[in-house]
Amino acid sequence: MQCKFVPSVCSYCGTGCGVLFEVIDGKIRSTLPMKTHPVNEGKLCIKGWNLHEHVNSFLRLKQPLVKTFGRFIRSDWEEAIQITAERFREIIEKYGPDAIGVLVSAKITNEENYLAQKFARAVIGTNNVDHCARL
Amino acid sequence: MKTKAMIAEVKRWLENCTVDIFLGYKMVLNHPLPHCFGKENIEEVDDLIIGPARYSLEKIATHIAAAKPDIKIGMMARDCNQRALNVLLIWNQLQPEHVQTVNVNCCPSSLKKHGDCSYLEPQPPGAYKQRVGVDNRLSSQEVERFSPPERLSRWMYEFQKCIKCYGCRNICPVCFCKECSLEHKELIGTGTLPPEAPIFHLIRAIHMAGRCIDCGLCEDACPVDIPLRSLYRKVNEIVATVFDYETGSSPDQSPLNILGETVTLEPKPI
Numbered sequence: 001m002q003c004k005f006v007p008s009v010c011s012y013c014g015t016g017c018g019v020l021f022e023v024i025d026g027k028i029r030s031t032l033p034m035k036t037h038p039v040n041e042g043k044l045c046i047k048g049w050n051l052h053e054h055v056n057s058f059l060r061l062k063q064p065l066v067k068t069f070g071r072f073i074r075s076d077w078e079e080a081i082q083i084t085a086e087r088f089r090e091i092i093e094k095y096g097p098d099a100i101g102v103l104v105s106a107k108i109t110n111e112e113n114y115l116a117q118k119f120a121r122a123v124i125g126t127n128n129v130d131h132c133a134r135l
Numbered sequence: 136m137k138t139k140a141m142i143a144e145v146k147r148w149l150e151n152c153t154v155d156i157f158l159g160y161k162m163v164l165n166h167p168l169p170h171c172f173g174k175e176n177i178e179e180v181d182d183l184i185i186g187p188a189r190y191s192l193e194k195i196a197t198h199i200a201a202a203k204p205d206i207k208i209g210m211m212a213r214d215c216n217q218r219a220l221n222v223l224l225i226w227n228q229l230q231p232e233h234v235q236t237v238n239v240n241c242c243p244s245s246l247k248k249h250g251d252c253s254y255l256e257p258q259p260p261g262a263y264k265q266r267v268g269v270d271n272r273l274s275s276q277e278v279e280r281f282s283p284p285e286r287l288s289r290w291m292y293e294f295q296k297c298i299k300c301y302g303c304r305n306i307c308p309v310c311f312c313k314e315c316s317l318e319h320k321e322l323i324g325t326g327t328l329p330p331e332a333p334i335f336h337l338i339r340a341i342h343m344a345g346r347c348i349d350c351g352l353c354e355d356a357c358p359v360d361i362p363l364r365s366l367y368r369k370v371n372e373i374v375a376t377v378f379d380y381e382t383g384s385s386p387d388q389s390p391l392n393i394l395g396e397t398v399t400l401e402p403k404p405i
Contacts, residue, residue, distance in 0.1 A: 001203045003156065003171040003195070007164060020168060022195060029198050032306070033356060035188035036166045042188075043358040046300040 001025065007034060012047040014106030014133055015039060019048055028052035088124065097125035106133040141237050142183050145209065149174045154209030154235050158195060160186030169195065185211065185239050191308040191352060193219045197228045207233050214241035215350035218383030219308035222348055225388055228311050257354070257362075264360075268292045271354065271362040275369040294332035296359040303339065303353035303363055309346045316342060336366065343367040344374050345382050345389030 003024050010017040018037025022030045031051040035042040054060065064080035065072035075083075091099050102120035104113045117129045141159075148154045149172065160183070161170035167186035172179055192210045199208060208229075212220065217236065223229050257271035264270070269278060269289045281289060304310050304317060316322055316338050323338065324331050347367040354364045374380050378390040 001156065001199070001206055003199055005163075005169050005171070007166060007168060018166075020190075022198065024198055024202050029202075030305075032190065033302070034166060034168070035190065035355075042355055044300060044302060044356075045298060045358065049300055049302060049305050 010044070010048045010051060011107050012051070017044055017048050019044065019051060021052065028055050092124065098128060100124050100126055101128035101130065102126075104129065104131050106131065138183070138185055141185070141211070141239070142180055144237060145172065145183060146177060146180050148209050148235065149177055149180065152207075154207045156199070156206065157183075157209040157211075158192045159183045159211040159237075160188070160190075171199075183211075189213065189215075189352070191219065191306060191350075192216055193223055193229075194308045194311075196234065197223060197311060200229055200233065204230075205233070207235070209235045209237070212236035212238050215348060215352075216308075218348035219350060221383055221386070222309045222346060223311070225386075226309075226311070226392075257360075260360070269362045269365065271360060271365070273362070273365060275365055275372060278365055278369075291332060293361045294336050295329045297329045297332065297335065297361060298358060299328060299330045299335070300358060302356040302358065306352045306356040308350060308352065309348060336361070336363075340366050340370050344370045345378075345380060345391040347371055348383035 003022075006021040006023055008019050008021060010019050017040035018034030020032045020034050021028045022032060029052070031044075031049060033040055033042050033044040033048065040048075064075050064077055066075040066080055066083055067073075088100065100120075102116055102124070104116045108116075113131070120126055120129045145157050145159070149157060152174075155174070157172040157180070159170060159172060160167050161172075161179075162168075162182065162184060163170070167184060167188045169190045169192060170183075172183065192212070193216055196208045196210055199206060210216070210220075217238065220229070220234065220236065224231050224234070259272070260268065260270050267289060269292075278286065278289075301317065304315060317335065323335050329335075347370065349364065349368060349371070351364050353367075354360075354362065357363060371382050374382060374390070380387070380390050382389070
């Protein structure tokens, strides 16, 4: 019997509410608002309250899929990243780096957003970086 | 019980197998969070704190008991936890021989002045809410001084702010039903915000009769500050006057429990 409480940040939107996962025997049993978190002060919206449902959902994608001849085929990360990198290289060689755009997200951390724009500018070589919260 | 004495007591309980696990609080990343202490890491019990924040430890205990029915659970209990535990025991959500509590100070209320928990008196509301809504600090007698049409419009103002997060139900230590009426399509229409008012809130209020132990966690979790506590206090005032049943302290089954062969609904003798 193992029962843990794991503090985290809600991944549904950019607000950054503090949540607490109640984990019983390795499975998230429920999500609670963190009472002392400065952002949400013990409150959550319906999405935050149900965070554990998408973690536990049987529909959840747990490994990369590669579209081959119009169908999604299960793959591993190494292969998926390799294929993506090769396709990026082909596109850049044929149409130039501005043929690629990078969309980042309000749901990920500042550091992840920073890395994504760095990837766009330094690796791909484009300024086409945009963000869902700019709408 | 003071923290030091409590730490010693919990260590003793874990060592001599009075309990298998103990639910208390611990500082994690500068936040007082609930924590499950076990025999394997007994030195961890030194970090046990009473904690300024309040979570529903008894609800967590029901989740643990559902996963492992024979486990002996110890928990730290303020007055509200104790009342909730009484209700959960009455409704067979926990086995009395499997739960042990260490009692600690409770939050300030009209019953007890001294306390150190997170639920202080509600904040004074803004000018607009004072004019058109229901002040969270009012007692049900004070709310009843408004004329019926005014009272209705004030409550409707509060209910229409609802974002249907179900936080009041999710955080409630005594909400354990497998199927919840609040999600019943034939009772309350789905897919609209605010939810159908006042039916959404009144269904919950009625279900709180003989269940609500006035811990205030629902109001604390409400993102739009609906004075839920006043609403449920009123419902339980009726249960107390009509059936002579004090929810949380009466040892018997609630008079509104009509499961089984016999109806136990008996009004208080006049």
